[in-house]
Amino acid sequence: MKKLAVAALTVLVGVAALILGVAAPASAHVLPTSTVVLEVHGDDLDAQLRIPVTDLVSASGIGLGDGTAAELAAHDDEVAAYIARHFEPESETGGAWTVSVDNLAITTAEESGTSEYQAITAAAHLVPPDGADPRVFDLGYDVVVHRIVTHAVLVSVRNDWSGGVVESARGLGTIRLDTVTGEIAPLAVDLGDASAWTGFTSMVSLGISHIREGVDHQLFLLTLLLPAPLLVAAGRWAGPTVPRTAVTRIASITVAFTIGHSVTLALGALGLPAPQQLVEVLIAVSILLAAVHAIRPIFAGREVVVAAGFGLVHGLAFSATLAGLHLSGGQFVLSLFGFNLGIELMQLVVVALVLPPLIVLARTWAYRPLRLVAAGATGVAAIGWLAQRVGFGNPIASAADGIEGVSLYLVVMLWIAALIVFGLDQHWRFLKGPLSPDARFSTRHPVSLGIERLEQNPGQPVERAPHPSNV
Secondary structure, eight states: OHHHHHHHHHHHHHHHHHHHHHHHHHHHOOOOOEEEEEEEETTEEEEEEEEEHHHHHHHHOOOOTTTOHHHHHHHHHHHHHHHHHTEEEEETTSOBOEEEEEEEEEEEEOOTTOOOEEEEEEEEEEEOOTTOOTTEEEEEEOTTTTTOTTOEEEEEEEEEGGGTEEEEEEEEEEEEOBTTTTBOOOEEEEOOOOOHHHHHHHHHHHHHHHHHHOHHHHHHHHHHHTTTTEEEETTEEEEEOOHHHHHHHHHHHHHHHHHHHHHHHHHHHTTOOOOHHHHHHHHHHHHHHHHHHHHSOSSTTOHHHHHHHHHHHHHHHHHHHHHTTOOOHHHHHHHHHHHHHHHHHHHHHHHHHHHHHHHHHTTSTTHHHHHHHHHHHHHHHHHHHHHHHTTOOOHHHHHHHGGGGGHHHHHHHHHHHHHHHHHHHHHHHHHHOSOOHHHHTOTTSTTOOOHHHHHHOTTOGGGSOOOGGGO
16 A cells, blocks of 8 residues: 555656756747837826737738738738727727727837847827716727737827936836737727826926936936146146035036026927937046046136036937827926926036035045046046947946946045044044144155145135145
């Protein structure tokens, strides 16, 4: 009996291993899916479709040969008609939506777990019946699925301005054959509440993320900040200026940059041609010039004008995002204001985080090497981006793109350094007492701040001799 039980158990284990051995490779094989990406435009919607060519041919019977653009061009009316027949949104009350399909093209796609495959892309325009809620409907769609039982359609929404979805996608569900009932149920879509306030706040958030995630814009702003706490003497950056002057200077530069990028942001979003490659190249050039200026002043006294000019270039880059949302009327005005507001808020945060420690460090011997190293590294990054954006990929540009993940740590290190210097200075003052004017700029004093004289003569900073270690 015992032997029989052992034998039975062995057989069961063997069968289980055989099943697992067969099933594992099968489950690892991922089939290409179709995608439907909705874009909401107030009273109607657009849908961007992507369908694997081989599955569409099998399901529709339309001969597309090898799936070339020429083959599709010869059958595009048939393909569009086939898709339209199997794309049937309905309102909650059962009213049928109007669907038109165009802009068919062939592309190469790849999903996680699949190799590259040919896919057909198409754009569909969806219009609900009069009085129907465009945000709540049943998405009837069984392209390919009605013939190939293993096929799946992933549905998501992108660019739903009033619903708070911009420059991102939110999954809505999957359409596939129900193997139990044998039916393909329409996907119930509820895009949720919509309001102008939601759209506005989402644009503010988008503006913030564009500065937070835009390494090149961050470096440009930080490089402009580097010389802000310094005076110019004999064509070089010299000793520290008073904090009030530094704050006023950077405020003027920031406002000028804001005016510049606001102008081109609006014009670009309204349709002003903005060749993105040229714009990206000019942004790299602006960063390089800012880095050179931080090392040796090349436009001292004209920073406000130059910042406004740089702002015009950076605004064109921002405008591509706004133009891609295809907004108009009140939505466009609110989006322009909200996006700009987000950019300014994030810029103010960067200035508030970085300028105070820079002002403290600018009064020490350590600021000159810090400024030169930071500006030099930024210049190298700018050269890498410049080469990449004219068609020469390089590891410098890739490394510079990765700065985003460590920018917060750099700010923390900057504050720690400033606090250490401030503490050393207070300790030095306690031990030695107030410094004489001559001793204040002596290189023998490692943290010569010169605060007393600046406090006594806040309006005459340019009369001071330059700090030897800063020249």
